[in-house]
Amino acid sequence: MVRNLYYLLSFFLICPLLMHAQPNHNKKVVGYYAQWAIYARDFNVNKIDGNKLTHLMYAFFGTEFDPANPQNAKIKSLDTYADFEHTEGGAPWNATPKGNFYDLMQLKQAYPHLKILISIGGWTKSQDLPGIAASPVARTAFAQNMASFLTTYPFIDGFDIDWEFPIIGGIDGTEVIGGITPPAQPHTPNDHKNLVYLLKEMRLAMPNKIISIAAGNNVVHVPNQFIGPGNKAQFGMQDDITTYCDFITFFGYDLGGNWYDKTCYNAPLYGSGNTNDPLNTNNESLDHLTNIYLNTLAIPNDKLVMGIPFYGKIFNSVANNGTIPSLPGLFVAAPRTTGSCVNPQAPQGTWDNAFCEFTGSVEFCDLAGNSGTTGHHFLNPSNSSSVLPASTSAGWVRYWDNTAKVPYLYNATTHQFVTYDDKVSIDEKAKYIKQRNLGGAMIWELSQDTRPGSPEPAALLGQINTTFSTNVNPPATVNVAVVFKDNANTPISGVTTVLTKAGTTTSVTQVSDANGNVQFPNTATNSGYVITYTKNSYNFTPQTTTIANGSLSANTTFSITGSNQTNPTYAISGSVKNGTTGLSGITITLTGNGTSTTTTTNSSGSYSFTNVTAGQNYTV
Template sequence: MFSLFLFSQPTTGPTHSKMVVGYYAQWAIYARDYNVWDIDASKLTHLMYAFFGTEYNALHPEETKLYSLDPYADFQHNEGNHHYSEPYMGNFADLRDLKLANPHLKIIISVGGWTKSQFLPAIAENPIARDALAADMANMIVKYPWIDGFDIDWEFPLYGGTDGNEKLNGNVIPAQPHTTNDHKNLVYLLKAMKLAMPTKSISIAAGNNVAKASEQFIGPANRPAGMTEDLTTYCDFITCFGYDFGGNWNDKTCYNAPLHGSGNVNDPLHSADPKLVQSLENLVNIYLNDVGIPSNMFVMGLPFYGKIFENVGTQNPVPGFPGLFNTAPREPAIVKGCGLPQPPKGTWDAIDCESSGSVEFCDLAGDLGGSTIPTAGRHLLDPDNPSQLKASSIAAGWVKYWDDTAKVPYLYNATLHQFLMYDDEQSIDEKVKFILSKNLGGGMIWELSQDSRSTDPLPNRLLTQVNNSFSAMPSDITAIFKDASNAFIPGVAVTLTKL
C-alpha cells in the first residue's frame, strides 16, 4: 500500500536520552498541506496530536466524553491512500502507520487547547464527569491501540484563557470559565485518568504566566494544606509553554520567547521584581523551585514561529538594536469593524478580524511547498542558509540582529516600519543548551508543520537542530573504584571535564 511505502523501514528514534515532544495540529492537512507522513519521527520521542474536545452536560455528568473537533481530518480523509474498505481512515490511520514505522514513538492525544478548554473546569470539579471522561479515554485506546496516552492542555486553570472577544472562522470563542479550585481539580482529573489507564502516558501542558504559575499548578513544593497529591503524582512528564511571552497585544515590539530577561525598562516583558521578568529562565525556575517539579519531568517549550509588528516607531531605546522595544500599535478595531485591535496578518491569517500576527519558520526560510498560503508570504531568509537574509530582502531594507542577552534573533525594516521576531537554529541551540544546563527532561515543539518543508533545500531545519544539540551533550560516564582486595570503595566521585 502507498501509505506503508510513505513510512519505509522502522526507525530507532533519537540517540540521546532527552524527550523531544512535537505537537502536530490536525488542521495541518488543509492549507498547510502537512500530513502525518511528513513528520520526521526519528527525531521525536513523543507526538502530541492536537486537539480533541470534551462534551459535558451538568444534568448528565456520566455522559461526559471526548469528541473530535474535526471528524474528517481525524477519521475520514483519504490523503494517505487508505482504501475505503479499511477499518481506519484519516489522520488516525496515518498515525497507526507512523507508529508501525517508528515503534519507539509515543503518540498522545492532547485535549483542550486555547479554544476548547471551556468544559474542563466543570468536568474536573465533578467526580462523576472526571471518571466518565477517563473511561472514555481508556476506551479510545482500546479502539485505537497505537495511542499511548493523553495530555491535558487546559488553558488555563484559575486565570487567563479566552475572554469572549476572539473569533475563529467567524464564530465567537466562548470565554474561559474558572473556579476557585481549578488547580486542585486538575490533580483529581489526572488521578482519574491514571486509575483508568495505569500503564499509559499522562501529561499536562502548563502555562507561561510567570506571575501566576505557582498558583495555577500544584507540585510537591506548593501543595495546599491537606493535599497529599500533586501533578507529579500522576503525570509522566509536564510540558510548559515556552513562547507567547510577548506579542502584538503589547503594542510594543518585544520577543516571543526570550531565554533571559533584557533588563531594559522599555521592554514590555520587564518587571521591577527580577523574579517576575517574563523569560524562559524565570518560568523554568518557578516551576522547578516554587512548584517543585523534578527537573527530569519538566519539558520546556520551543517555538517554531515568531510575530510580525507593523507601524513600528522610531524611539530606538536600545543602542545598536533599532526597532527593539519601540511602539507598534495594532490596527484599531473600528477600522474593519472588529471586536479587538488587529495585528498584521501572519502566515496563515486569511480572515479579517482573526489575525494572529504569527509568522512561521517555514514561511521565513522556505516557499511552503505545495501549501495554499492566504498571504503574500514573508520568505525573507535564504533557504540555502537560513541564518542569513536573502539578497532581495537586504535590498528591500531588511536587517537581521542577534540579541546576545535574550539569545534570540529579530529582523527589522526601518523603511517599512516592520519588526519580526522569531527563533532560528542559533536560538534553538541556545535553548537546548539551557535545557541541558538545568537537567530538564527535554524540549516540546509547537508546532511541527511550522518547520522548513521537505521541498526546501534544508527540510526540518529546526527539528534537526534540536536533535543535533541534544545529541551533542556529553555521555554519562560511571567510574567504579576498588581497593587492592577488589572490594568496592564507596563514596568516591569523579568529574570528567572536556578541555
C-alpha cells in the first residue's frame, strides 16, 4: 500500500509539470515497445515520442503455468533486469521499481493521455496460453493475478494478449533464438473459443481496465483462428472477442519474406495480381486481410486497428531483373543457403550477429540512419524517400509499386533486394485506415523508427500522426449502371445483380426495376469490380462484367442482353472413381423439384441425368 501511495502521489505531483501534448485526431496509435530495446538497440523508454501515441504496448511478459496446479497460473517477467532493475532511464538508486517500469511511470507522468498495456505472449512465449485458456481454474487465477498486478503498478492501464497463434501456426520448434530452441507452439481444437473465455475472465477481474488482443495475418486461417460477431454462430458461441476487447489489432506485416526464396513484399497494401508473386495465390495483402476481419469476422470498424511495420526484409542472390521491366528484381528467385547451419538462413538483417540465427529483418532506423550491428544505410536521413548518393553509386535504386503501394530497393550489381515501408507508403496506409473508418494503426516496433537526433526523428510515427491529423479525401466515386433488355429490346425486370469488389467478398446487391435498370451509386474508383446477374429462366450475354482496377473515371453504364429460356432443361453428369479407376454399377439418385430419379454408373463410372428443369435445387 505504501508503494501504491508513492506512485499515486508522484503521478499527481509531477504530472502537471511534465504534461505534453497528445495526438490531435480521433484515431488510435498503438505502439509496441520491445523490452529488449535497452540492449544493443540502445532505445530506452524515455526516447519514446509519447505525444504521437495513444497506447503503448510493453512487450513482452510471459506466463507461469503447471497443468497439475492450474490455480497458480500467473504472468511473469521475462527479463527482471530490463523490467525492474536497470537505471539507464534515470531511476534513482533507491527507486522501487527501477528499470523499464520506472521509466514507464515517468512516461505516463509526462503523457497522462497515454494508455500503457502489458502484452502477454509473443512469438516465443505463447506456449502456455492454450493450456491456461482451456482451464476454467487457470483462467480465473490468471485474470486475478493480472488484476493484482495492476494494483501493484497503478500506472499500467491493462493487458494485451498476443497469442501466436490459436488453432494453427506459431513457432515450430526448430528456430534457434539466442542459442536456444524454443518449444513449438501447442494447439487445441478449441483455442479460438478458449481465447474468448479467457478474455471474459479478464473482463470480470478488470471491469474498468483496457483489454486488447493482437490477431494474426494468415488470410487462410484467420476465419478459423478468431471468433467475431460474423462467425460466432458457426462455432456455437454466444460471445466473441469483441464482447470483451476494447480493440483488436492485427498483424499487418510478415505477409511475405525470405521463407519464400523469392522476392516479395513484407506488407503490401494491395495485392499485385501477378502470377509470379508468391503472395498472389491467396491474395495476401492488407486490404484483403482487412476485409476478412471486417466482413467474415464482422469486427466493428472502430474496434479494428491495422498493424504497420517499421521494418522490412532483405533478400540476397536475386536471380535476375524480373519479369516486370519497370520493377526489376521483383517476384524472382532469391534462394537462401544452409551452409553449415541446420536450417536455411536469410541474409543478415539489422541486428543479426549470431551465426545460424539470421532473420533478414532490416529496420527503418538502419535504412535511414546508422543503427544496427549489420548496416544497410541506403536512404538519405534528411529525405528518407530518396537514396544516398553513395548508395546510388553502389547500384542501389528505389522503386515504387503503384499497385501494392509500397517501395523497395534493388541492387542489380550485388543482386540484393529490400522490401520496406517509408513515409510515402505509411501515408498510403494511414489514408487507407481513415478511408475505411478503422480504429487506427498499430506499430511494430517503436525502436525501429529513426532515432532522436537524426534529421527526421520518429519519421514514420510522425507520418502516421500527420496523416491522421489531416483531412483525407475519400476515394472518388461514380455511378455504375446496368441495363437489362432482351433480344427484342424489352426491359427485363427482377434481375438480381451483385457488384463485388475485386479480390474480396465485399459486395452490393440490387434488383433491376421495371425498366430493366440497376444503379450502383457512390462506387469508389480506386478498385476493380466484378458484376454478376441472375434470373430464373434467363441466360445473359456477357455472363459476367469485369471492371479493371483504375478503369472507372466517370459514370458508366453497361448494357446486358438476356434471352428467355422457356422451361429450359439441362443435363447433370458426373463420375464415380476409386482414384483414377471408374466404378460401375453404383446407384446414383437425383432428388429435387418434387421428384426423385435413379440411375447407375456405366463401365467407366459415368452417369447422367437428362431433361433436368432449371431454376430448382437438386441433391445428387
